[in-house]
Amino acid sequence: MAVFSDEDKIKIFADLVRIKSVNDHETTVATYLQRLLADHGIKATLMPSSPTRSNLVAEIGTQGPVLGVSGHMDVVTPGDLDQWDTDPFELTERQGQLYGRGATDMKSGLAAMVIAMIEIEAAQTLTTGRIRLMATVAEEIGETGSQLFYEQGTMQDVDALLIGEPSGYNIAFAHKGSIDVRIDSAGKTAHSSMPEQGYNALDPLIEVLYQAKHAFHESDRHSELLGDLVFNTTIVNGGNQVNSIPATATAEINIRSIPEFDNATAIALLQKLVEQQNATGAQLTLTVFMSQNPVAAPRDSKLSDLAAEVGATYAGAPIPKVAIPAVTDASNLLKDKPHDFPFIMFGPGNMTPHQVNECVDKQMYLDFIHLYERLFVAYFN
Numbered sequence: 001m002a003v004f005s006d007e008d009k010i011k012i013f014a015d016l017v018r019i020k021s022v023n024d025h026e027t028t029v030a031t032y033l034q035r036l037l038a039d040h041g042i043k044a045t046l047m048p049s050s051p052t053r054s055n056l057v058a059e060i061g062t063q064g065p066v067l068g069v070s071g072h073m074d075v076v077t078p079g080d081l082d083q084w085d086t087d088p089f090e091l092t093e094r095q096g097q098l099y100g101r102g103a104t105d106m107k108s109g110l111a112a113m114v115i116a117m118i119e120i121e122a123a124q125t126l127t128t129g130r131i132r133l134m135a136t137v138a139e140e141i142g143e144t145g146s147q148l149f150y151e152q153g154t155m156q157d158v159d160a161l162l163i164g165e166p167s168g169y170n171i172a173f174a175h176k177g178s179i180d181v182r183i184d185s186a187g188k189t190a191h192s193s194m195p196e197q198g199y200n201a202l203d204p205l206i207e208v209l210y211q212a213k214h215a216f217h218e219s220d221r222h223s224e225l226l227g228d229l230v231f232n233t234t235i236v237n238g239g240n241q242v243n244s245i246p247a248t249a250t251a252e253i254n255i256r257s258i259p260e261f262d263n264a265t266a267i268a269l270l271q272k273l274v275e276q277q278n279a280t281g282a283q284l285t286l287t288v289f290m291s292q293n294p295v296a297a298p299r300d301s302k303l304s305d306l307a308a309e310v311g312a313t314y315a316g317a318p319i320p321k322v323a324i325p326a327v328t329d330a331s332n333l334l335k336d337k338p339h340d341f342p343f344i345m346f347g348p349g350n351m352t353p354h355q356v357n358e359c360v361d362k363q364m365y366l367d368f369i370h371l372y373e374r375l376f377v378a379y380f381n
């Protein structure tokens with residue numbers, strides 16, 4: 001007999017959405033899930049990284065290989081609340097859709113995995129193997145939670161990994177990497193009528209950005225799986241008065257890397273351009289504040305094949321296996337794993353992450369709970 005009714009499953013999901021874990025306060029989410037799991041005889045442990053941020057790890061099963069399942073507990077800001085049709089922190093049903101911040105990205109997937117584990121444990125259907133939940137902090141900015149799991153060895157004995165990010169009825173097995181870079185430029189202020197008395201901090205910075213744009217965009221390095229590397233300057237700041245030479249300037253850059261043009265190569269190219277400007281008198285400093293590698297797992301594996309087979313019964317159609325441009329916690333969790341390590345991203349959701357009126361299909365959320373129950377158990381049989 002099932003532990004939870006559909007109403008219970010919606011309530012758990014709603015409780016998670018109600019927690020305002022906007023780039024922080026994941027400890028509140030982790031504590032809620034810890035209590036929920038404990039109520040059903042499953043031990044879960046908090047792994048604090050700060051007073052308000054804690055990873056959560058829980059496991060069912062007693063022996064055999066380990067299937068890792070993971071999801072993040074943070075959400076992005078809802079932005080302008082006046083643009084929302086509903087309260088973003090109250091899960092609201094309208095015409096079969098459930099609206100709220102994190103509805104798709106990714107509290108529906110997180111709730112579905114936890115509920116599935118509780119149902120499996122109650123039914124005692126997992127006769128061999130172990131399922132390990134790794135719920136992470138700070139996925140949206142920095143991915144420090146998954147890095148902590150990596151550093152603490154939580155992934156060492158894991159044999160396959162599923163991340164419940166919003167794929168809908170698609171299975172992702174590969175994704176681009178992501179690099180966040182800041183370049184600071186120091187100059188000397190002067191009156192704009194006498195620029196020779198100062199040094200314009202913007203000039204060498206603009207030159208680096210121009211050269212980098214062309215170097216990356218004109219590269220012949222291409223991935224048949226993931227396409228081209230993507231380079232974007234996203235933030236530029238400099239100066240404080242129109243008739244004064246700026247003494248400081250800063251730019252931030254995001255790069256979406258591919259295996260053929262990996263993170264180390266991209267960072268080295270930028271550093272070379274910075275050093276060229278510094279050799280002519282500039283004072284540029286390059287800082288990499290996030291570097292997540294691209295992931296390219298096998299398209300076909302026991303895990304992906306089984307997920308496609310089980311998923312098709314709910315989708316009513318074959319499940320495509322795809323590569324995606326976004327990055328996930330897999331970049332950290334799969335460090336040191338071989339190239340043939342089984343990984344998929346498969347979870348309820350759609351194309352509304354980070355958007356106003358983010359939502360998920362109610363039936364898809366409920367179906368993914370059953371899907372996970374079947375998939376997790378079948379993986380070991």
